[in-house]
Amino acid sequence: MTMVHIATKAISRKAGQSAVACAAYRAGDVLDDAKYGKTHDYSKKSGVMSSDIVLPFSLKALGVSVDRETLWNTAEAAETRSDSRVAREWLINLPHELSEEERHSLAINFAQKLCDDMDVIADVCIHRPVMKLPFDPNVPPSSKYLREDEENPDPRNFHAHILVTTRAPTIGPNKTLAFDPKLKTPFEWSNKKRKAHDLPSSMQEIKRIREMWVDTANKVLAEYHLPLMDARSYKDQGLDQQPTIKMGVEATAMERRGITTEKGNTNRAIKARNNLVADNHIKQEADNERRISALRKGLAWATEKNARLPGSIGGTKQRADFAKHLSGSSEYYITYCTKQSHRTAIRVDDTKRCVEEAKSGIAWAAKQCEDLPKRCDDTKQRINDTKQENNKLTQRIDDTKQAIEGITEAIGKSNIEINKATERSARPAPSPFDDDARRARAARLDRQEGRIDRDTRANRFEDERIFEYAERMKLHLAMRLIQRHREAMAINWAQGETAADAPDKFDQRQVALLSEFAQRHGIEDHDKAVEFTAHLRQVAKRFDYTLVENNKAIIKLLRDPNAEREQYLALTKHFTDFRDNIDQKRAAFNTSIIDKLGGSAGEVGRMTRDIISSSSYIEGLNHYINNDSHSVEARDVAKEYLADTLDKTCQQFKLALRDVNSLPPTQRKTYSEALKATLETFTEQYGKELSESQHKALQGGLESYKHQVNKTHSPSRGFSL
Known part of the structure; x- marks a missing residue:
């Protein structure tokens, strides 16, 4: 399977970018900022295979062009x-199985879809695999990148940096570029x-764009009969x-220098571990193929044996009964054929749906072309509105100037009146060396310092x-994590305790989730050789900010098991209702075939009817x-129930055949x-x-059946006088 990698990040002034x-x-390239x-100036950077500016279709139709700078x-x-976001980058891994031209065409095609979908402009730069060499003081800086003829440990790392605008x-005028x-x-x-x-x-939108990239790439990979991408998780x-963890810049650099991290x-x-599992x-x-063959x-x-059996099983009368059975069971085979026809109809419907989607895409593109004149008119209207707003702003500035002149004139008149009043009062002006004013200023500063000290102490206390x-x-x-198995924390099902009796305790599913979390993070259960308090504090240190942020669901489970349980039941209720519905249909079908099989036949008949359905x-x-x-x-609950159903069916085969x-x-x-016909279809x-255990159950049932057949038709060894 071809590797899927697509990531995005913002280019922000807040980060100094x-x-x-x-x-x-x-x-x-060399660009003036x-x-x-x-x-x-990055003209000496190696590894750049191509760089292209991709415009949305609406701008291309108008003949607009723009350079990178x-x-x-x-x-x-x-x-x-x-702190504005000035750009956004999408990083995609290009399939190394394709040629250079095919990779370039694929990257441009995906960037075009991004531009049309998000109404942005894209700058697409394709890089070849380049690895930085470990630091060597004897090697000049210009040789720090591998040449194309040098050996690279991972020649698959062809990738594209797609830088898109955020507006x-x-x-603008004369077909110049502008942003809203x-x-x-x-x-x-x-x-x-x-x-x-x-x-x-935003997360759902990223997933949608990821699927769009996978669909775009798979169309090209399918043309060359190459392994397809799969956007789903393992x-x-x-x-x-198990997915690998992100190394980061520092760890990667250390590994390149030969330092183990x-x-x-x-x-x-x-x-x-993944290679061993594979x-x-x-x-x-x-092994499965071998067991199926057996x-x-x-x-x-067994079929050949029954065909040769005389009398009660293989005789003419029984063949007639079997013909009647086939006649009576025709509905079952008709149902099977109907299902096959239904599957074919579904494939035809899928093909029709793909055709309709293609027609819809063509109609959308045509509509976009029809809307181009309207969008141009809207742009002109916005330009006219901007001019009107500028005229209004100019008028406001003029009004403000007049108001300022009026205020200035009023202030001048007020100063004249103040001077006249000062002359009448003949009061001396206050001295800048007045001790009372200085003491008042010092007292005000002391109050401010006291208030700051109080706020500081309050903040420190908080x-x-x-x-x-x-x-x-x-x-x-x-x-709660290390004592999850104890009676005080976990529901005691053996003594009849339920979640309603102990809502604050963990149920079996929650205990399994916590155990998996503890194992994943290397948190061991309490060892009796270690003091409990010391072990508790050691585990508590693991709950740092990163662990809590990355495992919010587990933290919520530890704090309130009942709330997590209610949320889980609400999410899985749909499957519970679905299961009850198909159980009712299955029971009705089992009842309807009793007469066709010649009677209920007790427990063996019940298991056989379950096997048939x-x-x-x-x-x-x-x-x-x-x-x-x-x-x-x-x-997930449905998958667990499916596994239980398969196991139960294999056990029913074993007991029914026996x-x-x-x-x-x-x-x-x-x-x-x-039973034999259903077993062949089931396998x-x-x-x-x-x-392996389920295969053994089927094999054991078949061997028991063979033994019973041989025992029934073997000659008697009784004594004669």
Whole structure:
């Protein structure tokens, strides 16, 4: 599978960044920065394969063109705040299996989709794999990058930096480029503003763009019959693979210099573990194929054996009964054929849907072209409105000047009156060396210093109080985590205790989640050899800011298990209702086929009817699991229930095959044939998903069936007188 990597970050003045500098670095270019009065020269940067400016279709249709320096200086000039986001970068990993031209075409195609989708301008720079060499004082600085003919440990790292604007472009006079100073693109809005405009959250938008990148790349990969990308996580793909952690700049540099780091060791251990799991998976696949082959041989043997049996099972009368059974069971086979036709119809509908989506895209593009004159008129209208606002502003300035002149004149008259009053009173002017005024000023400063001291002491006390509360909370969380298995923390199901009786205790699912969290972070349970208080404080230190921020769900679970449980039940209630519905349908179907099988046949008959309806039942569960509209929690519960259903069905096969020969002759044949036919279908559909123990259950049931058949038809060895 081709690797999927797409990430985004903001270029912000708050972080001391400049859009012009970032564009020059990524393009390996020389750009003049008008705002800061600098020249950014990265012309000696190696590894840059291409750099292109991509405009949205609306600007291309108007014949607008712009160079890199003008683009990013204009983008910088449109921002007035000191903490503005001046650009945004999308970093994508390009498939190394493609040629240079194909990678360039793919990157430009995706950037064009970004521009049209977000109404922005993109600067696309493609970089080849380049690794910095370890520091060597004997090597000149100009040789710090590998040449193209030098060996690179990872030649797959072809990637593209797509720098996009944060404001929608507009057309100024003479088709010059400008940006709307009043409105950022919707992607840069806060989640609160996006929600007010009925837009999805930023995280959901990033996921949508990730899927758009994967779809764009897969179309190209499919043309060359290369492995496709998959935007889903390892968990959603059903792969037992663990993702590596991010190394960071410092750890990566140390590893390049030959210094072993903790993060590097962790990633090496994860990769070794993933390789071992993959090898075991391949081995398991081979074992499954071997077991399925053995089961098929067993079925063929049983079928041949029954065909040769005389009398009660293999005779002419029984073949007639079997024909009647086939006639009576025609509805079952018709249903099966109907399902196959339904699947074909679904594929046809999917194809039609793809065609309709393509037509919709063409219609959208046509509508965009039709809207171009209107957008030009809107731009002209905005320019006229701006001119009117400028005229109004000029008028206000003139009015303000007149008001200032009137105030100045009034002040002059007031000064004349004040001077006259001063002359009449003949009072001496206050001395600047007046002791009373100096003492009053000193007293005012003392009061201000006292107030500052009081505020400082209050803030220090508040900080200490918050710190003490945080420490107590960390100890509380650590204690609940390391004592999660104890009776005081976990619900005692063995004694009949329920979540309603003890809402503040952890249930079995929550204990499993906490155990997985503790194992992942290396938090061990209390060792009796270590003092409990010391171990508690050691675990409490692990609850730092990073751990709490990255594991908010676990922290919420530790603080309030009942609230987390209610939220989980609310999310999984949809599957509970769905399961009850399909259980009712399954029970009705099982009842409807009793007469066709020749009677209820007791417990063996009940298990056989469950086995016959298991395929459609499991198919319904798989359909629910693959429906992305359901919550992740509900689908996870459905996966667990599916695993239990498969295990239960294998055990029913084992018991039913073992006891089917104990049925009366009138029922034995129909139930035996139904079990064998269903077993063959079941192993073909789900054999690769079964575990070793489940395969053993099927094999054991089949062997018991063979033994009973052989025992029934073996000659008697009684004594004769």
